[in-house]
Amino acid sequence: MESSSGYSAEGIDHSTSDTWEPIMMTTGSLRMDLIKYQDGTYDTGKELAAYGVQCIKYRITLLKTSIHDCSSWEVVELRSAQIPTEWANRFDFMKVFELIFTLNMEVEKQKKVRSTLRLEKNHLLPVELKDTIRFRFKDSSVIIA
Incomplete structure (x- = not known):
């Protein structure tokens, strides 16, 4: 979670630099997961994602943030909402709740992906060497173990 300054003092340069922080944190987190599950399949690994708020x-x-291909990441804005600060704008909370619900749904998907990757990495599901994350990323600088 990246939080920036309050209402009265926020420069565009500061906001732009703050945008890089969640991107760097989520790609770092995703990189660690890919290293952890290197013996899982690349197809399942492509479903891994890291989230930032x-x-x-x-x-x-x-x-x-997810894998785009073996050499790059994909960062997508899933939801955005304006936080209402006045009673007259209280219905704007629907977008905030939608964002929270979206995050919850995504976390549930990730639990299933990680469960499958655990089974694959422990050879409880069949995985061909050529299909592993390790094999697909062997010439990539995206993950370095």
Whole structure:
């Protein structure tokens, strides 16, 4: 979670630099998961994701980072919402709740992906060497164990 300064003082340069922080944190987290599950299949590994929440002023944003290919990441904004601070804008909380619900659904998907990867890495599901994360990333600098 990346939080930025309050309502009165927020420069665009500061906001831009704060955007890199959740991207760096989520790619780092995803990299560690890929190293942990190197003997799982690449196809299952492509379903792995890391999530970041960024708050700048009155806006909250949910980011998802996943593997694009063996040499790059994919960072997508899943949801964004304006946090209402006045009673008259209370219905704007629906977007905030939608963001929270989206994150919850994504976390449930990740539990299943990680469960499958655990089975694959422990050879409880059949995995061909050429199909492993380790094999597919052998010439990539994305993960270095």
